[in-house]
Amino acid sequence: MTLVGSDYYVIFTTAWGMFGLVGNRDGLLRTGLPTDDPAAMLKGLLAGIELARYDRGLFVDLQERIRAYFDGEVVDLSGQVPLVLEGLRPFTQAVLLACTKVAYGQVCSYKDLAALAGRRSGARPAANALATNPMPLVIPCHRIVRADGRIGGFSGPGGPAMKKRLLALEAQKPTVGFEPTTAGLQNQSSTVELRWRQV
Numbered sequence: 001m002t003l004v005g006s007d008y009y010v011i012f013t014t015a016w017g018m019f020g021l022v023g024n025r026d027g028l029l030r031t032g033l034p035t036d037d038p039a040a041m042l043k044g045l046l047a048g049i050e051l052a053r054y055d056r057g058l059f060v061d062l063q064e065r066i067r068a069y070f071d072g073e074v075v076d077l078s079g080q081v082p083l084v085l086e087g088l089r090p091f092t093q094a095v096l097l098a099c100t101k102v103a104y105g106q107v108c109s110y111k112d113l114a115a116l117a118g119r120r121s122g123a124r125p126a127a128n129a130l131a132t133n134p135m136p137l138v139i140p141c142h143r144i145v146r147a148d149g150r151i152g153g154f155s156g157p158g159g160p161a162m163k164k165r166l167l168a169l170e171a172q173k174p175t176v177g178f179e180p181t182t183a184g185l186q187n188q189s190s191t192v193e194l195r196w197r198q199v
Contacts, residue, residue, distance in 0.1 A: 007022060008053060009021065009045060010054065010063065011042065012068060013067075014069075015072075017036045019043045021063070022049065026162060027081050027132065028080060029135075030045060030134045031135045031137055033136050033156050040188055062080045069137070070169075078101070083100075087131075090115050090131065091117065091125060091129060095114065099113060099140060100139055100140070101142070102140055107167070108145070110123040114126035124186070130155075136156045141154070142154060143157055143167070151163050154155065
């Protein structure tokens with residue numbers, strides 16, 4: 001793939017539906033979470049972008065890793081392509097970059113994420129920053145939960161139900177009856193393993 005001074009997009013099939021990517025020569029600009037409605041995907045993916053050309057080969061390795069993710073494979077999406085965060089406030093950028101450090105199958109509280117981003121008392125600002133995440137899944141905001149273990153909000157398509165489903169996929173458990181907990185922080189990394197129980 002050779003990108004020349006423009007924005008490009010691709011929509012591709014996963015086991016959960018159509019997923020979208022937008023990027024340019026600097027890196028990834030935006031992702032679109034799975035949907036069964038390609039028209040809605042395209043509208044949301046390209047909102048506010050005046051000109052973007054379709055490129056089936058856009059970040060093809062990332063496409064394959066995302067397909068594998070939705071097939072249930074343990075996949076690390078961090079560091080696959082550069083993330084373009086220009087235009088976002090510095091704290092928002094710091095929160096989003098800190099979020100990329102939360103590994104598959106782990107969760108982190110909003111408060112701990114804020115601390116990782118340099119603000120010790122910033123749970124609410126961290127949540128607000130995540131609400132503007134232009135690259136859900138690649139920047140795994142679904143892994144950020146409330147300090148009491150409840151999943152919290154999710155501004156991406158599908159809302160909290162999608163967040164719950166993504167967390168369940170990563171726990172390799174059915175999507176019914178889970179409760180993540182933030183007890184037992186490990187190695188001062190501010191991440192914790194998901195612990196599941198029937199509810």
